[in-house]
Amino acid sequence: MRRILYLGPEGTFTEQAARVLVTRAYPGSAASDSSSDSEAQRTAADVVLEPAVTVQIAMREVASGHAEAVVAPVENSVEGSVPATLDALDAADPMVAVAETVLPVRFTVLATPGLPIDDIRTVATHPHAAAQVRQWLAGHLPAASIVSSTSTAAAALEVLEGRADAAVTAPLAAQRYPLDVVATDVADVRDAVTSFRLMRLPGRMPAPTGADRTAIVVTVDDRVGTLADLLTELAVRGVNLTRIESRPTRDRLGSYRFFLDLDGHLAERRVADALAALRRRCQAVRFLGSFPRADGHDPADPAPPEPVSDAAFAEAESWVQSLLEGSPS
Known part of the structure; x- marks a missing residue:
């Protein structure tokens, strides 16, 4: 049985x-719930989804x-990166992403x-949702105060347990919890999306598709120009940086790690060479995976400049090599 954990409840x-990512990572399957013992609801790949209290526990x-993989949110288009996931990645044993998806929020x-709606005085939800x-x-x-929860589903449970009057949740929660629906399709930003990744222990990577993403985290020296040097190593190899996020190392004030997302796959020479250069320059580099982009499209400028192509x-x-062997240049 393959246990796939996700941020619950x-x-x-x-x-x-x-559910989306499992069908990609395990073709031909449609994930079942751990709450059901029915063999008929098991997947062809014997995959079972189970909620976890936190990403770090998962x-x-x-x-x-004890589990094969974990699905966690990584970034929201309105609120930015999800710190709990980044910190869990930093604290956990090496974990790599093998698939990603983006959902409208x-x-x-x-x-x-x-x-009655006029009697609602407390609304529970996750801080990202509240924002x-x-x-x-x-x-x-307008008269309600916000109560922070570990997830939108946990907020629904708080309502069930009488610790809040209402909850802002994912639509799926309306199917799971016996609560009244006050409103649906709620969002201040209509095009808001969140990206999620399926992560597991290091092993065989997904094959390059031509529309891939590579994620890493680096720790750099605290000196003038260090970050500029890091970015230069990417730029001179034609590697596009799509996201950079700093998180404190927790060792001392002012010390940071940088989480980077790059266009391309580790199997591409320019990406591999860039990571090798960062390995030489940085205190530490942790590889977080190369995997197909959720949108399935090449970057805006998909063809690398000729000097940094694999050829x-x-x-x-x-x-x-010919020079080393004594051949004329």
Whole structure:
């Protein structure tokens, strides 16, 4: 049985993303719930989805061999990166992403059954969700205060347990919890999306598709020009940097790690050469995976400049080898 963990409880956006990602990582399957013992609901690949309290706990389960993979949110187009996931990646044993998906973010507001909307005084939700519905809450529930939860589904549970009057949740939660639906399709930014990744222990990587992403985290020296040097190593090899996020190392004030997303696959010579250069320059480099881009499209300028194409690398190496063997240049 393959256990795939996701940020729970049941009914989160992450569960929805997990169902999408499992079908990509395990073709021909459609994930079942751990809550069902029916063999008929098991997948062809014997995959079962289970919620985890936190991403860090899920990663520990994977590291110990008790689960095969974890699905976690990485970045939101409105609120930016998800710090809990980045910090969990930093603290966990090496983990690599093998697939990603992007979901549109539309929320459902659930409330205690029978409670009039005018009597709602507390609304529970995840901080990222709260930031994406501030205007809606101000217009429709101006007297309500926000209560932070570990996830949108956990917020629904708080309503069920009487610790909040309402919750801002993923649409899936309305199917899982016996609460009244106050509103659907709620979002201050209509085009908001969140990206999620399926991560597991290092092993065979997905093959290059021509539309891939590589993720790494680097620790650099605290000196003038260090970050500029790092970026230069990417630029001179035609590697496009699509995201950079700093997180404190927690060793001392002012010390940071940088999480980077790059266009391209480790199997491409320009990407591999860039990572090798960073390895030489940085205190530490952790590889977080090369995997197909969620949009399935090449970058805006998909063809690398000729000097950094795989063919150019091969020709240059052949030339150097000929010099070593005494052939004329």
